[in-house]
Each structure stands twice: as C-alpha cells, then as structure tokens.
Amino acid sequence: MAGDGLVETKRSPLGLFAAILRNPLSALPPEIFRERLVLASVAGRQSLYVCDPPLIQEALVKNAAHLGKGEIARKVLGPALGDGLLTAEGAHWRWQRQSVASGFQHEKLVGFLPAMIGAAQETRARWEDATSPLDIGHEMMRTTFAIIVETMLSGSADLDVGRVERSITDYLEPTSYVFAYSMLGLPEWMPYPGRTRAREATRYLRESIGALIGLRRAGGARRGDLLDMLLDAHDPETGRAMQDEEIVDNLLTFITAGHETTALGLAWTLHLLSDHPQIEQKVLEEIATVTQGGPLRPEHVARLDLTRAVFQESMRLYPPAPVITRQVEKPFSLGGLSLGEGTVLYVPIQAVHRHEKLWDEPERFDPARFLPQAGRTRHRYAYLPFGAGPRICIGSAFATMEAVAILAVLLPAARLARVSHEAPEPSLKITLRPRKPLMMTARRRETA
Template sequence: MNIAVNQAQLEAGDLVETRRSPLGLFAAILRNPLTALPPEIFREKLVLASVAGRQSLYVCDPPLIQEALVRNAASLGKGEIARKVLGPALGDGLLTAEGAHWRWQRQSVAAGFQHEKLIGFLPAMIGAAEDTKKRWQSMTAPLDIGHEMMRTTFAIIVETMLSGSASLDVGRVERSITDYLEPTSYVFAYTMLGLPEWVPYPGRVRARAATGYLRESIGELVTARRAGASRRGDLLDMLLDATDPETGRAMQDSEIVDNLLTFITAGHETTALGLAWTLHLLAEHPSVEQQVLDEIARVTQGTALAPEHVGQLSFTKAVFQESMRLYPPAPVITRQVEKPFDLGSLSLCEGTVLYVPIQAVHRHEKLWTEPERFDPTRFLPEASKGRHRYAYLPFGAGPRICIGSAFATMEAVAILAALLPSLKLAPVSREAPEPSLKITLRPRRPLMMTASERRAA
C-alpha cells in the first residue's frame, strides 16, 4: 500500500475507492486515455484507484491540489510516467528536469517571458495571423483547423524564440511531433501496468525516427548560432549564454536542444489546440461569436488590429479561457511522491502516483455551474471573484506552472482578433468532436471547417 487510509476515512467520504481490471484499463487507454479516467473524478474530491495492486490517487479538490502542488512541491517529482513518455524527445529540459537542474534552467529563460518582452512579440503574432488569413482567403477546400493553427503558432515560435530560423521544415516538424505523440498511449499503459520497456508496440519505430529528426534539426540550429558572431536576444541566445549559478557551468548543446524542443512542442502545440477548440466552439455558438466581433470592432474602431488593441479585448480573452476550461490542452498533471507527506487526512508514502485530472476539475459538478455549458462570462472579472484559484488550471499549478502562460494567452487573443472580423468558419460535420489524450488534448478526428468571407452587417 502506498497510501495509508482506513475504512473510517472511506466511510466519512474523505475519498472514494474505485477498482478496474488491468485488461479493461489497458483497452481503454489504448483507445483513448481520457476514457480510462475514473468517472468518479467529475464529482468527488479524492479518488483512489487500484489496478493489479498498484495504487494511484486522483486529486480533484482545489484546496487539496494547492496543498499537493504548492505546499508539498518539494516532495513531488515528475515520476516514471513523465520520464518514459516525454524523456525520449525532451530529454532533461524545463518540462522534465527536477530539482536544482530545473530551477537554474527556469531562471535562465525567465527574462524572456516578462511582460515588456511579451508586448514586443505582438507585431510578430499579428503578422503570422495576417498571413494565415491571406492563405485562407485564397483557399476553397475545407481546412484542418488544428493543423492550420499549429502552422500559425509555429511561425510565431520561430519568429519570436528562434529569430527567423527559416531553415526549419514546418510541415515535417509538425508531422514528427504527431508521429512522436501517436503511440504515447501504449507507453502510458505499459508504465501504469508495470510492463517492461522492451515490449514492442505499434508506432514505436516511427516515434523514434521522429525524435531523431526533431533533435537533429534543432541541434543544427544550435550549432549554427553558436558558431555565428551575432546575437539576437531571443530564447536561443538566452540558453547559449545561460550559466548555472551554483556550478558556473554553461548549458551543453544537447541541453539547449532539450529546452528548445520543449518550447517548440509545448509552446506551439498547446496554444494551437486551444485555438482550434475555440474556433470550433465559436462556430457552434454564433451569439458568443457576435459578442467577440462587437468587442473587436469597438476596440479597433474600424482600423487594422494593432498591438495596443490586444490587451483591451477582455471578452475575447474570456472566450479563450472558457475554451481551455472545456478543452484544457494539457488535461492531466502527473506527479510521484519522493518524500512522504500528509494530504488532507491521507498519508502518502514514497512512490505514490498522484494525478490532477484537469479535464475533470474543469468540468467538476461541485465546482462549476452547468459545467458542460460554454459560457465565457465565467471569466469576466466580476464572475471570477470567489472561485478558488486552483479550480482552473490550463497552465498547470505551483512552482512548475507553465512559464509561457501569458505568452500563449496574448498570442491566442491576437490571432482571434486578426482572423474573425474577416472570416467566418463553419464546421464541415455536425458530429460532436471527441477529444483524445495524446499527452495534449487533440481532437480524435481533424476539426474540418470551411472559411468564407464575412459579410458586413
């Protein structure tokens, strides 16, 4: 037993226990890991899951999430699942590193995400969105909105973080990320069930080839920049100039690759998915879309979108926030107990695996009114008062909260404001899309939409 709990605690409602057969769990994970999550997590505070003698604890109560991820952050590590799923591509970068190695990497890039720096990125964000708009205006075939948004956000990452590294093959990078993520359900399932790493699974060879391509192509950028005389003040330069304050050592090229891949994959993938789900939801809710259009028109006063307009689009920002409530791009946080501690009335022993199922917390029946309903007004300033800060976790929580959260939100608002006034998007199919967990929350089938010129009112 990794979790010390007695029958009295179960009867008192401190937590609910659920059991699943290994075979049933394995099948659910392979189809879609979201369907493998215990259904109780959408209504209970704590859920103890037991599979073949292995225990996991799902933490769904905001105060307990805060207690675990903030007050006891030093007692938690990323754990075996994160290492096996993310490690092959992202190495020991900011998303996967632990302890002092994580802290100095985070300090090395923090200056690149200060507000003043982010404001300077807005022209590039708007420019990339304008390029997307022109491309859509010349197309008549249905668009894969997820792919289109990834193309847009990738262009922004390259321009702002890698200063125009045009040699990168955008299409191949995107395909490689997909090839890498596709078989992660098997890695997740094998790890949960304790299967050895040598057991084969479909897509493994392709995933390894994708990892090799990604690391090689980014490594070439690092080598070229290190050999060059000029500096551009972007993320790559920050990593090249970074030194560990405790040891004085600089980052090796492989460590820089780890971090660049972290920002490229996590940075452009998650924002792109958030935007794709947002555009889908707006197409399904024309009255909300009209409110967005009215706000953009009021703020811009009929002029072209400019950087100073973006910060004034509070309702558009609320729309993106509500979309990420319903479809959080990173829907599960995984941690493993490294030092025993108490969580509420539970005593957690070393090795305990904790899950914060963000997808369930965001749709929890005790935390949200009509949790399945799309309602951006939840995120307007007055409506947000009184809500526990850990009831909404699209960018994670605690010391390891996503360093790019402000960048992503600003980027999303800018892209929406640049696209929506000129183009109307409509879904090709009326079938409700099914979200699927591939580390990130992707639609199981592409979100196909048509784009047409928006008629003036």
C-alpha cells in the same frame, strides 16, 4: 481508507489497458467529476486523483518538494525532451527556469505582438484562397509554430516547418502505449505500433534543432532571443554553461509545448464559437469597437476582455494539457491519506474544469465566467489550464496574448463552419487533441 469526499475504485488491468489504448481519457475513473479524492487500484498499484482545489494547492504548492515528475513523465516525454524545463527536477530545473525567465516578462511579451499579428495575417490571407475545408487544428499549429520560430528563434528559415509538425505528431501518436505500459509496470522493451516512427521523429527533431544551435554558435551574432538566452545560461551553483544537448532539450520543450498547446486551445475555441453564433457576434462587436474597424494593433490586444474570456472558457472545457502527473518521493499526508513513496498522484484538469461541485452548469460554454471580476469567489486552483504550483507554465501569458491576437485577426475576416455535425471527441495524446480532425469551411465575412 474511504472517508468524506474519498472514493476507492478498482479496475482490472486488461480493462484499463484497453481503455488507455482507445483513449486515455476514457481510462480515468468517472468519479473524478463529482468527488474530492479518488483512490484507484490496479493490480495492487495505487494512484490518487486529486480534484479538490484546496487539496490540489496543498499537494502542488505546500508539498511540492515531496513530489517529482515521476516515471510516467520520464518515459513519455524523456525521449524527445530529454532533461529540459518540462522534465527536469530539483536544482537542475530551477536554474534552467531562471535562465529563460527574463524572456517572458511583460515588456518582452508586448514586443512579440507584431510577430503574432503578422503570423495571423498570413493565415488570414491563406484562408482567403481556400476552396476546400480546412483542418483547423493544423491551421492553428502552422500559425503558432510560425510565431514560435519568429519570436524564440529569430525566424530560423532553415527549419522545415511541415516536417517538424509531422514529427511532433508522429512522436505523440503512440504515447497511449507508453502510458499504458508505464501504468501497468510493463517493460520498456515491449514493442508497440508506431514505435519506430516515433523514434525516427525524435531523431529528426533533435538533429534539426542541434544543427540550428551549431549555426548560431558558428555565426557568433547575438539576437536576444530564447536561443541566445540558453547559449548564455550558466548554473549559478556550478558556473557551468548549458551544453548543446541541454539546449536542444529546452528548445524542443518550447517548440512542442509552446505551439502545440496554444494551437489546440485555439482550434477548440473556433469549434465552440461556430456552435455559438450569438457569442461569436459579441466577440466581433468587441473587436470592431476596440479597433474602430481598422487593422488590429498591438495596443488593442489588452483591451479585448471578451475575446480573452472566450479563449479561457475554451481552455476550461478543453484544457490543452488535461492531466498533471506527479510521483511521491517523500511521504506526506493529503486529505487524511498517508501517501507513501512511489504513489502516483494525478490532478485530472479535464475533470476539475467540469466538476459538478465547482462550476454552475459545467458543460455549458459560458465565457462570462472569465470576464473581469467574474471569478473573484472562485478558488484559484479550480482553473488550471497552464498547470499549478512552482511548475506552472512559464509561457502562460505569452500563450494567452498570442491567442487573443490571432482570434482578433481571424474572426472579423472569416466565418468558420463545421463540416460535420458529429460532436468531436477529445483524445489524450499528452495534449488534448480532437480524435478526428476538426474540419471547417472558411468564408469571407461580408463586413470584413
């Protein structure tokens, strides 16, 4: 089956299992960084890695109806997120997406900017009192979680932010085992470390969000937020309203995906800037020019082109959601291959973003790649930080605007420096987390 740009590779089940448990990123075939297509076989089970932008577009757009989220996504995400927007299929997915689409229109997003700036200012104030190194990933998750709660849930004070964050971590931590068991066809009943804690985390998350829905229903007041949109949603084909369990599915989807991915993108951004002080200085100069040295205001954010480019380049090197997984439900052909039902298709975003045939010096941090007009000749499917096709992340504009606002508040106030000179290792836990916490010191800038 090998042909132009196609490489076939085989791996032993035990070798693959060990690699996945250590870090699923290390289990990806190394050929994906230089080839268009990689066909991998493990114990007779085949997977196709698609790394060529035109073929990615062909698969995820032209043949979207032939693909489903698949068994792996169901097993990894289903226990916590149920049948919400990230995991649902077909008509059930379409009507759920339509029901929240108005909440992500540009005018609505601009109205969220004061809350985004306010959350960043609270983080800045917290850093002013910091006397010991900060876990910058945790700091960014606190910040983005506060924004999600304020903008999507109208400042629901009853949520225990710390416990919700811990529960999300407890749920994600053992996903390597779920992923490994699924890839190798092992039964779901097999035990693994962290399973009980993950189940307890899932129970807490779903019960706490369910209680929030109950309070809103009982109160009767409408606040025009995401929760209200879900409470008012009706399936256009059947006319039925969204049930509480489905609302829990979707709220948890937005809470986990909506704050986790942006927080990680910001953490990696701050790490990269600390290693590139010349680029950081240019960002500081842009912020000072746009704000004229005053506090950041909502109207400033759209004018911070370099700050936005820095975040976008960070997501190229460290895409928060580094792999797209699909499963063939109806056979089709791709790149000269006939894909049968059940074939698992991967778009390894981490590899596409660092592919030697797609990017000049792919390992180099160069935000200029994303300045206005810089990417006019780049294939739109060479850069996929928010996914691609009909299921592209609905919150992509929200996340980018949020990240720029947070950076523009924090960077002029605090100089961050890494505690360790050891290069951080990215680890795949559904999202791309640092294997060890990114510990940084925060010092007040003399010019702030």
